[in-house]
Amino acid sequence: MDLYTNLRKGEKGAWISIGAYIFLSSIKLTFGFLGSSEALKADGFNNLTDILASIAVLVGLRISQKPPDENHHYGHLRAETIASLLASFIMAVIGLQVLTNAFRSIFEPIAEAPSLITAWIAFFSAIIMYGVYRYNLKLSQEIKSSAVRAAAYDNRSDALVSVGAGIGIFGAVFGAPILDIITAFIIGLIIIKTALDIFKESVMTLTDGFDEDEVETLSVLVRRVPGVITLRDFKGRNHGNVMFIDLTVSVAPHLNVIESHWITEEIEKKIQKVKPNCVILVHIEPDSSFSMDEADD
Structure with a gap:
């Protein structure tokens, strides 16, 4: 529905x-x-x-x-x-x-x-x-x-x-x-x-206020998604019964577009499981601290 x-x-x-x-x-x-x-x-x-x-x-x-x-x-x-x-x-x-x-x-x-x-x-x-x-x-x-x-x-x-x-x-x-x-x-x-x-x-x-407890709860879900190295930014606002969330996460720089897109889909699934009326925009950035040796491992 x-x-x-x-x-x-x-x-x-x-x-x-x-x-x-x-x-x-x-x-x-x-x-x-x-x-x-x-x-x-x-x-x-x-x-x-x-x-x-x-x-x-x-x-x-x-x-x-x-x-x-x-x-x-x-x-x-x-x-x-x-x-x-x-x-x-x-x-x-x-x-x-x-x-x-x-x-x-x-x-x-x-x-x-x-x-x-x-x-x-x-x-x-x-x-x-x-x-x-x-x-x-x-x-x-x-x-x-x-x-x-x-x-x-x-x-x-x-x-x-x-x-x-x-x-x-x-x-x-x-x-x-x-x-x-x-x-x-x-x-x-x-x-x-x-x-x-x-x-x-x-x-x-x-005034686009957002509950701090909601931020903490949803941030934990995002950080647990495989492939997410750092949650760099989290912004949220409500429009009626719909929650809009803007995220910036860092991932390994060697990932291709398909692999990065998979991470964004997993983030959306995790959040929408607990917040069905939610629109999520995920911005992916390469993590500069991630070395190629770690990628080989």
């Missing part, structure tokens, strides 16, 4: 997330206002940000499927990252709004405890989101998509947030109304933290 087929399949997970978030945010905000629950309203606003994030993933997946053209020689795979960056700003704004509302509620008289039904709505939402999480996790493993996997983990954290909201509401119903406001405040912090995590990851990708 090729990359673009995987991107199309990944859209299904984004659509399911969008549908679930629209449904759950609607009932949470409705019952949150009717049932006087700050925690459930905050959870509903959290799901609104998730709708935007899922739409960003969907749009990114759709644009990423466009093939390379004269202005985009590497394709449009970074469209997904740009959309995620924009979504992080929107999430941060909504998170700050939730925090502001919760903070104001602390200094306002509590008219009544939230309705018990709002707690059950929160737990019901947690069950729904856990099911979406399991589906997207399985899909991400099937198509090897980091974007869908990230969406799955977002689904899981949303399920946990709903469980926390339900617990906070129960505490408020049974004699501690301040717990409902505290839970709303915590949910606001979770929204902002998620926005910051997405922002940092997006900036890392857009």
Whole structure:
């Protein structure tokens, strides 16, 4: 299954997330206002940000499927990252709004405890989101998509947030109304933290940052390829779900073109075995320290 087929399949997970978030945010905000629950309203606003994030993933997946053209020689795979960056700003704004509302509620008289039904709505939402999480996790493993996997983990954290909201509401119903406001405040912090995590990851990708652990792991594989004397240079960058790697290795100077090409193919096989969505460019250089006596041996 090729990359673009995987991107199309990944859209299904984004659509399911969008549908679930629209449904759950609607009932949470409705019952949150009717049932006087700050925690459930905050959870509903959290799901609104998730709708935007899922739409960003969907749009990114759709644009990423466009093939390379004269202005985009590497394709449009970074469209997904740009959309995620924009979504992080929107999430941060909504998170700050939730925090502001919760903070104001602390200094306002509590008219009544939230309705018990709002707690059950929160737990019901947690069950729904856990099911979406399991589906997207399985899909991400099937198509090897980091974007869908990230969406799955977002689904899981949303399920946990709903469980926390339900617990906070129960505490408020049974004699501690301040717990409902505290839970709303915590949910606001979770929204902002998620926005910051997405922002940092997006900036890392857009500025051609590359994980040092990945460099070390893949460098070990390259050095173990027969014929490679020295790994002189290793550069990596990510475009969406595709990893681009540029390598410079030194080999024995007496090798012919066919033998050198065999080494490059072995390097590509080793790396693509652990990183299937990877484009590798290997530059071969003769090793000046390699003597002809060693070649004769």
